[in-house]
Amino acid sequence: MSAPRPISEDDLQAYVDQVLDDGRRAEVADYLRLHPETARRIEGYIVQRDALRIALAPIVEEPIPPELSVRALAEARRARLMIWRPAVAAAMLLCLGGVGGWAARAVFAPPVNGVGALAREAADNYRVYASDVHRPVEMGSAQKADLVRWVSSRLHSPVEVPDLQSAGYRFIGGRLVTTPHGPAAMFLYEDGAGERLAVMVRPMKVQKNTAMSEQSDGGLGGVSWATDGVGYSLVAPTAPKSLHPLANEVRRQAEAVI
Amino acid sequence: MDNMIALIEPSIPSLRRYARSLVRDTSEADDLVQDCLERAIRRWGQRRGNSDTRSWLFSILHNLAISRWRQIQRQGRHMAIDDATDAALSQPANQSDGMDHADLIRALADLSPDDRAVLLLVGVEQLTYAQTAAVLGVPIGTVMSRLSRARERLARRIAAPVITTQRAHLRRIK
Numbered sequence: 001m002s003a004p005r006p007i008s009e010d011d012l013q014a015y016v017d018q019v020l021d022d023g024r025r026a027e028v029a030d031y032l033r034l035h036p037e038t039a040r041r042i043e044g045y046i047v048q049r050d051a052l053r054i055a056l057a058p059i060v061e062e063p064i065p066p067e068l069s070v071r072a073l074a075e076a077r078r079a080r081l082m083i084w085r086p087a088v089a090a091a092m093l094l095c096l097g098g099v100g101g102w103a104a105r106a107v108f109a110p111p112v113n114g115v116g117a118l119a120r121e122a123a124d125n126y127r128v129y130a131s132d133v134h135r136p137v138e139m140g141s142a143q144k145a146d147l148v149r150w151v152s153s154r155l156h157s158p159v160e161v162p163d164l165q166s167a168g169y170r171f172i173g174g175r176l177v178t179t180p181h182g183p184a185a186m187f188l189y190e191d192g193a194g195e196r197l198a199v200m201v202r203p204m205k206v207q208k209n210t211a212m213s214e215q216s217d218g219g220l221g222g223v224s225w226a227t228d229g230v231g232y233s234l235v236a237p238t239a240p241k242s243l244h245p246l247a248n249e250v251r252r253q254a255e256a257v258i
Numbered sequence: 259m260d261n262m263i264a265l266i267e268p269s270i271p272s273l274r275r276y277a278r279s280l281v282r283d284t285s286e287a288d289d290l291v292q293d294c295l296e297r298a299i300r301r302w303g304q305r306r307g308n309s310d311t312r313s314w315l316f317s318i319l320h321n322l323a324i325s326r327w328r329q330i331q332r333q334g335r336h337m338a339i340d341d342a343t344d345a346a347l348s349q350p351a352n353q354s355d356g357m358d359h360a361d362l363i364r365a366l367a368d369l370s371p372d373d374r375a376v377l378l379l380v381g382v383e384q385l386t387y388a389q390t391a392a393v394l395g396v397p398i399g400t401v402m403s404r405l406s407r408a409r410e411r412l413a414r415r416i417a418a419p420v421i422t423t424q425r426a427h428l429r430r431i432k
Contacts, residue, residue, distance in 0.1 A: 010402045016409070017380060019387075045409045048416070049381040052366070055359040056382055059278055060271035067292055068270055070263045074299050078259075131304070168324060168395070192395035193297070193318040194304065237300070242325075 007031045012038070016045045112180070114207040115231060119215040119224040121179040122200035122233035125186055126220060129175065130196040130235075136188050137173030147174050151185035151201075157230065159185050159201055162250040169197050169246070181205070197236040197243075199250060204231040212247055214240035223247040227254060262302050265311045266295065272312075272383055273319055279378050280323045280371065290326065294319040313389040320375065320393050327371060365415035373408035380405055 032039040139147040169189035184202035215222035221240035224233035277287035
């Protein structure tokens with residue numbers, strides 16, 4: 001028989017939370033019998049935990065207010081989506097129709113160059129790859145160095161992976177994506193709730209330096225800009241305004257390298 | 259849609275309880291829960307197949323609370339500790355279990371958000387250590403060390419004498 005495992009602080013916490021198996025629980029109980037000071041501390045934690053449960057229990061007994069009805073929230077969302085569908089269809093029919101369509105073309109046709117095009121390419125690629133649950137990236141975060149070498153060589157310029165850990169986004173990997181303007185690097189991040197953020201980077205031939213601009217495109221928000229001939233576009237299923245702090249951080253890191 | 263409602267709804271009371279312990283007052287807490295539910299509905303399809311709905315919802319809520327804290331810090335607004343968990347404070351004091359609940363809630367509100375989060379997720383919401391780690395986005399080892407630290411800090415605060423004027427304020431009944 002092997003010697004008994006020493007009791008750790010983790011064991012004591014697990015004892016408070018009653019998640020030890022029976023054998024280990026008995027070992028901890030024996031230990032506490034021999035160590036009254038620790039036993040008092042652990043007993044205090046148990047009292048504390050029970051008191052917290054009792055003190056906060058009234059909140060879960062409160063009736064749920066109407067604005068927190070899941071059904072109402074889901075129906076409101078569905079209604080919002082339904083309103084737009086016929087409007088979009090009507091706008092497309094107008095565009096297709098004759099002279100009016102031609103005149104409208106300049107207004108409705110997506111930009112073919114510059115930051116506007118970059119933003120659209122980023123949103124398109126986000127739709128394809130970020131929604132892929134199992135294989136969103138070609139190379140994972142463990143192969144970051146290889147990924148950086150690969151995309152830098154294909155873009156013919158050194159590319160760094162922005163670090164958004166402090167903003168709560170974990171880097172999950174990246175890949176090379178195609179655009180009408182050649183290859184681009186796309187890096188994917190995930191927050192604690194699994195929401196994905198993409199940062200797309202590619203060389204810019206037309207607009208080499210621009211201020212940040214916001215885009216929204218069918219539920220996706222974007223912030224895009226260009227610095228010294230490199231274009232950046234952030235995309236996530238959120239309001240573009242909330243992406244600004246992240247975009248500032250990416251720009252700060254990119255400029256720190258230059 | 260009915261399936262989604264059936265899976266989300268049972269968690270709402272505990273989401274409200276968690277939110278109430280993280281932000282300043284009842285209406286702000288409910289705003290947070292509403293944002294959380296809207297996000298959950300929007301992202302229902304992106305949820306990983308085998309992940310459990312309850313801790314997924316807690317993750318969303320926790321992340322929203324973190325962005326709110328950051329926003330508050332940026333705006334230079336102080337978290338009013340006196341206002342923290344206002345609704346819970348309005349509960350009449352109760353000595354039956356040997357601990358004054360108002361003092362306890364007050365001591366809890368004095369802890370850092372990280373300490374509060376781990377005490378509530380593990381102790382009150384009874385998430386497993388692994389689920390808590392996923393919600394907080396930290397390794398399990400970090401959950402364990404935070405838990406031990408937070409329990410000790412709360413114990414010390416409860417043991418420390420409370421200033422009388424604060425007691426008077428806390429005992430008010432709505």
